[in-house]
Amino acid sequence: MESAKNGISVICSRLWEIFSNAKLNVINILPRADHAKNNVVIELNNYIRHVCQTHGLTYIDTESRIKLFSNGGIRKNFYFRNNYDDVHLNDAGIVRLGKHLKYLSHL
Numbered sequence: 001m002e003s004a005k006n007g008i009s010v011i012c013s014r015l016w017e018i019f020s021n022a023k024l025n026v027i028n029i030l031p032r033a034d035h036a037k038n039n040v041v042i043e044l045n046n047y048i049r050h051v052c053q054t055h056g057l058t059y060i061d062t063e064s065r066i067k068l069f070s071n072g073g074i075r076k077n078f079y080f081r082n083n084y085d086d087v088h089l090n091d092a093g094i095v096r097l098g099k100h101l102k103y104l105s106h107l
Helices: 001-019 035-053 093-105
Strands: 025-028 058-060
Touching: 001 035, 035 058
Parallel strands: 025 058
Antiparallel strands: none
8 A cells, every 4th residue: 555655646746846837637546346445446545635735736536526437335337348457447437537527627
């Protein structure tokens, strides 16, 4: 866990240094099909939120309030490439995320 947190911190810090004049958005880690893995994802997302606040990056949370890709702790598998790697979004998931990002850009 600490290694993952360190890696996240390094990436965010580096982005902030390289693109200090840009508005940078960081999207949360998406939910996993395994509940035990989701506990790790939740902890890492909380850490990412903190790092983003520290470095002036915008944290985009798809799960805490709107549950874009999960429902009560259960991942909506319809939006994931289940026969590929069970992690990345499929076409329907990408469209859903794209619509959400477009919505956020108008706030």
